[in-house]
Amino acid sequence: MVNVRPPEKLPGNPTRVTLAAGTELVRVHSARRSATAFNGNPADCFYGGGRFDGTALDDYGFLYAGLTVEAAVCETLLRSIPFDPAAGPRLVQRAAVRGRRLSFLRLAADVTVVSLVAGRDLASVAQDAWLVQAEAAEYPFTRAWGHWIRAHTAPWSQGFVWPSKREPADRAAVLFLDRCPAGAVEPAGVPPIDLDTPEGLRRLNAVLAPYHAQVAP
Template sequence: MPNTQPPAAPPGTPAKVTLPAGTPLFRVHRGEWPATSFNPAPTGRLYGGGRFDATEDDGYAFLYAGLTTASAVCETLLRSIPFDSAGPRTVPRAAVRGRRLAFLRLTADVDVVSLMSGRDLAAIAQDSWLVQAEPHDYPFTRTWGHWIRRHTDPWAQGFVWPSKREPADRVTVLFGDRCPPDVVEESGTPPVDFSTPGGQEWLDTVLGLYYAQVGPA
């Protein structure tokens, strides 16, 4: 099963790709947090958190972002919402409240482990489960993420993989303990604030492409 313990060592060579300086990144985040801030708080081993968060077993600050606006929205708001035969997928209003989309870019080249292809995943004894698993499996994906970090130390500054709900696009996690300071900066494009009428309209347009909508207040 894909959520078994990792082997002693990868069966192949983990794939390295470089995200060059200037690469645009897009991040849906809570408005009270700076758009460029890394999350310094480890997630519990067994509950909550994201796919490749730090835990007490491997502590590091982390930042998730999409390489397109669509992947940023899909990863944050749609990743765990299945289709409903009765109508469009509904994003809870609480999931949107206080959030905005930030336009960022890398200030330096960043080397990441590619988890994009079957060949990439096979090199680390995995398959698409690692990047497609639902949140109930995140304790296992975090264990694998820590293991990949150990076997790509010190060069791997993050991972890149296909967005779960928009597999044509990529998403990334960056590791604060391996990236240079200020590796991410705001691009100068004003953020889209989902609490404003214009921001709500923008979000409705993106979600509509994925047969989804924000629920009532």
Template structure:
């Protein structure tokens, strides 16, 4: 576990990748928040929060999404969910999806992201796969690294892109509200999939099935 502090200055150039205007993004989010609204609430510096959330040390709006519905679901509800030694399906607690829905967004402008996909991408920010693969216990450290990367890619970096931990063939991303123009994302005409409904739970179970998981009864 590389619990070392970031260097004062980077010695390599972080990899820039463009997210083209018109790209579809899939977001699992609270039903209380508009589909394209950035989360304005900083995480605690030490407790709770997500991998690349804002904190009081670096406050910004943030929005996580996947480039596929499966990536969005995997990143949001399969956190630290162990496999059953007896071979049974992994059970996703109902609390993990309570009050949540999946919405489809579209980018309206080209967005420049820091790529954290390959070993070379990660080495360019003095890191390895730990940064995008470690579990929640290390998120205070990954948030600190995110703030350092933001500082040294300002003003061009509008977010990060990486391989989903739960579905490595798919891509997950985070966008930063303070670096994206207003209305950089819009909700599409696709109806949100509300996990509080029977249809939403059925849809979610169908997505979870290939991951040997399902909603708990």
């Protein structure tokens, strides 16, 4: 449904899901940023950025996370990496893990999000699987739709949850700083893993192996 404008109003009632306090979250993020810090830098309206980032048209802080280690790693590091025609492993470039950290978090409060998991969930916001499956070239459109969904689910929606594109059995989520209570995300008490260390690379490759991928030698 790329290049289709959102309708004037919602066709249904968006599905509300509560991510309960204590829900575990996992992030792959820059080691320069605190694991619990929301990204306050709006994406360009047309270039770069993520699926549901804030922009100048709807400027909000955002925090992406996976609900499992696999979702966090796959969503961050396996974007648009094709399979090798010769059946070798997919290679994650060293630059992609340099300065990055795997952190373990949990919710300190209940958070209510819009579910974009099932077909009926997506239909309630006039969308289909494209919204959560589109590749990066179409993120300007998914961001515009995200802003529209936010506007039509204010003030209750504090984020979205959807199936990870690269690990559909697991979930990815985005939380909105302007609608979450202060301190909604806290460390889970598990030490973070710096991915560009020998131990970090070993553990990362163990996660990537079932996806026929590894960090380039």
